[in-house]
Amino acid sequence: MAVSVDPPQVTQKHLAKMGWTYTFLADPQDQAIRRYDLVDPEAGQGIARPAEFLIDPTGTVRWLDLTDDFRVRTRPETVLATFDRLAAGGGTGGGR
Amino acid sequence: MDRRRNFLPLAGFLVCLLAFVSYFVLFYRFPVTRDVPWANWLLFALGLGLVVAGVRRPFRQPERYRGRWTGATLALLSLLVAGFFAFVTMVGSRQLPASAGAPKVGQKAPDFVLPDPSGRPVRLYDLLGGTAGGAGGAGGTGVAGGVGRASWVVLIFYRGYW
Numbered sequence: 605m606a607v608s609v610d611p612p613q614v615t616q617k618h619l620a621k622m623g624w625t626y627t628f629l630a631d632p633q634d635q636a637i638r639r640y641d642l643v644d645p646e647a648g649q650g651i652a653r654p655a656e657f658l659i660d661p662t663g664t665v666r667w668l669d670l671t672d673d674f675r676v677r678t679r680p681e682t683v684l685a686t687f688d689r690l691a692a693g694g695g696t697g698g699g700r
Numbered sequence: 701m702d703r704r705r706n707f708l709p710l711a712g713f714l715v716c717l718l719a720f721v722s723y724f725v726l727f728y729r730f731p732v733t734r735d736v737p738w739a740n741w742l743l744f745a746l747g748l749g750l751v752v753a754g755v756r757r758p759f760r761q762p763e764r765y766r767g768r769w770t771g772a773t774l775a776l777l778s779l780l781v782a783g784f785f786a787f788v789t790m791v792g793s794r795q796l797p798a799s800a801g802a803p804k805v806g807q808k809a810p811d812f813v814l815p816d817p818s819g820r821p822v823r824l825y826d827l828l829g830g831t832a833g834g835a836g837g838a839g840g841t842g843v844a845g846g847v848g849r850a851s852w853v854v855l856i857f858y859r860g861y862w
Contacts, residue, residue, distance in 0.1 A: 675793045
């Protein structure tokens, strides 16, 4: 699931263009972005710094990546490997 | 006095411009060439190499080549382009807040409700497995939840403004 500051219409266009199918939420008021303390003042306009969280079924953060360079993001395979490791060894259930 | 034009500095400068622009229109798209912009630095090396060779020619063989000042000017511009690229990719993209208040590993992810592209409100905890009882509802194991599906969520924040 993803969040950005863009309004729903912009998000919809972008998803259609990129072919992304995961849940993509719009946060034009910065509600979630502020609760997670991710507002990037340098970027302005309420833009979030890039961040990724892996949340287990109880709502607990099990892994996160707050990159120090917005060009460098977590790759999908890294998240999947982390999930496999945590879900197998973490004893939290482990469904997919 | 039949001196030749010296096209090398101009070619080198154009390669440097290509090295700069290609990151933002092409190489930015692929993690392999984005995280470390090695493809662009290779192009810069090629471009600066051409510039250096081009600047030396009219000085070493003034009877054959023209363009000392043009070459030097293009060399300076090429260096500026390379320097600007270095600044953008090494300093500019690192200006990020500390985000000290972001949830840490082991902490509860704050819940929120936000609209999806069709305007339908979506709650983070509704996407998590069975036990999404909100605060204090963490007693369950996720597997034992009524629906029987223990769902994890990868929560990604984007900069947006596509």
